[in-house]
Amino acid sequence: MIQPEILCQSPIFRGISPEDLEKLFSQIHFQVKTYQKNDWIVNRGEVCDRLLIIQTGSVKAEMNDYSGKTIKIEDLSAPWPLATAFLFGKGNRFPVSLSATSGVVILSIPKPEFVMLLQLNSMILTNYLNTISSRAQFLSQKLKFLSFKTIRQKMAHFLLEQAGDRLQTVEISQSQGQLAEMFGVTRPSLARTLGEMCREGLIETDRRCIKILDKTRMNQLLKS
Amino acid sequence: MIQPEILCQSPIFRGISPEDLEKLFSQIHFQVKTYQKNDWIVNRGEVCDRLLIIQTGSVKAEMNDYSGKTIKIEDLSAPWPLATAFLFGKGNRFPVSLSATSGVVILSIPKPEFVMLLQLNSMILTNYLNTISSRAQFLSQKLKFLSFKTIRQKMAHFLLEQAGDRLQTVEISQSQGQLAEMFGVTRPSLARTLGEMCREGLIETDRRCIKILDKTRMNQLLKS
DNA sequence: GTATTCTTGTATCAAATGTTACAAACAACA
DNA sequence: TGTTGTTTGTAACATTTGATACAAGAATAC
Structure with a gap:
């Protein structure tokens, strides 16, 4: 089951009461999956057609190069969303591989269901738009600096x-x-x-x- | 007035029929502004609280440096949206100044009205999400390259x-x-x-x- | 107060890249 | 065919930065 108290601290569900969150989730389909330590959650290149949010535990993002070896990119933990900028857009595939660094519970919302969620609740919509936009702004800033x-x-x-x-x-x-x-x-x-x-x-x-x-x-x- | 035949070719309203577009716009508030050649449309640093779309003509984006002089960044023409990644996010201010390079008609939709539009029509929502996400992906790619x-x-x-x-x-x-x-x-x-x-x-x-x-x-x- | 650790300023040498210049190969065209 | 303009390969030299090392100053812990 989902844990509304944890999820409402996620950047995407911030500002929504646990009660409202439960009501919203009763209107859509989703999955909650459990992983053991060192399990693969997604592989790089897989189609990104669902929003993943860490509900418990922590996750390691790795990028495997062209020869097959892996380089660690970053650590992520609950209640963080995964690869938010790759759910939409042209090349909607995971840019990294994700594996569990502890026991992990992942909330998985299919893309059409998430779109529904965005239309049901304007707070979620602006939260999500803020998340992606901030990322674009951050990258843009960084790029200017490197120029x-x-x-x-x-x-x-x-x-x-x-x-x-x-x-x-x-x-x-x-x-x-x-x-x-x-x-x-x-x-x-x-x-x-x-x-x-x-x-x-x-x-x-x-x-x-x-x-x-x-x-x-x-x-x-x-x-x- | 708005020109549905032109707007439906914009990345944001793509896939929507001119008729539907007219219905949608009858449900929200917006402004249509006309500018002469060389008029300033927005200044760098102004708060970005409305979505701007070029309906007619073309626009020049410039960045003025710390001493006041300007550098041309890019040219944009109808029916392109302006500064889509800066409507949401933390530092929601225009990163560039915009001036008309010809007679220009700009459609201006206040942010709350645009949010309403996103909730009314899922096509607009996914179009907009695709636009920002693609930009984030493009920047991310470019940044990786520069690394x-x-x-x-x-x-x-x-x-x-x-x-x-x-x-x-x-x-x-x-x-x-x-x-x-x-x-x-x-x-x-x-x-x-x-x-x-x-x-x-x-x-x-x-x-x-x-x-x-x-x-x-x-x-x-x-x-x- | 003293020892330890972190931060800063500086020097030397090597590696990578920019700058400029020139010639050969190629393409388009009269 | 010859001409002209563009693209490519290469060289010599200058500039910028990285790598490494060391010493002096500042902050912190004991």
Whole structure:
């Protein structure tokens, strides 16, 4: 059976009372499946024609490369939905393989039934739309960031975004190492670039505080 | 007034008859706005609380940088929807500025009304979900591609993806220059890498045909 | 206070890629 | 056939970044 108290904490059913959730589920068909540890839940490439939500336990997403070996992508646990962005769209196949890392209970809602659910309840609809849209926005943001080629440009983009129109001083919350990881570069390379920008009079640094001295010149870095 | 014959060719209203479309629109509130050439339609950063669809004419998307200058992003024309991935989600603000490149008629549907439309008609709902999901999938794909750091890796990924499980020979449809642009590298660099891979016995090239000689070794490139 | 651990700044060398330039192969066309 | 423009292969050099190592400063624990 479904567990409304857990499901209503899922991003998709957030804001819906357990009672309402039970009523909604009484109107549609669905399955609840149980898996043992290390069981395969879905294989990469399988058609994604149902929404899966973890009700209990945790799941490991893996991608197997062209030679058959696997690389771990991420860990997911209750009450998270699986592969929300692949239920619709053109290539609606699972991009990863999923296996149970503990005893797992999965709620499986066929796509037509889920569409019905979306039409029955506008909260579920907006929740689901918010989920996919946020993901698209996140990816879009990340892509824009990666489009800057040199570390200088990434740094300039980051600083100008953090500072906004008003501020001149940015205090970074992470360590330099974490920042480097976010940039996808090595820590010494980032430090070197910061040092160079200091010497050129673009910024001033004091541990975690970075002061932008010349916004105009910083902007020009992003265009060339 | 709305033009059902045009709108039903939009990705969002595809598959709906002009008659049904007219009935649907009689049930909701919406606006139809006219713009002259070079008029601003929306500014970057404005709250995105309505769905915009171009009914006539064409529109230019621009991004203005931190210093105020603008860079052209893309051209859009009827009957295309605007910024579909930003109507929902967390940061629901327009990521770009939009201006008319000709006389333009824009259909503007407030978000709550659009949600109602999604609940009234399951075709519109799946169309819209397909649109956003496809975008998320496209971005995800692109991001994965950029995650490979060296040109060798990008090339290996590209070739193995194109070839699939069966084929050994890939014929690229674009010129080497266009391929390089897609990879985000310069043309001579790509040619050099291809040359090296040839000499190492990984591939054989003949103009636009590339034959993969050693899939196993090619796979190993993707892991290191 | 002292030891330990984490963070930062810096240096050196190697690897990867960009930049520029040029010639050969190919395609389209008069 | 010859001409012109495009695509491809290749080279030399500059720039950027990665890899590794080490020392000094800062934070934390004991």
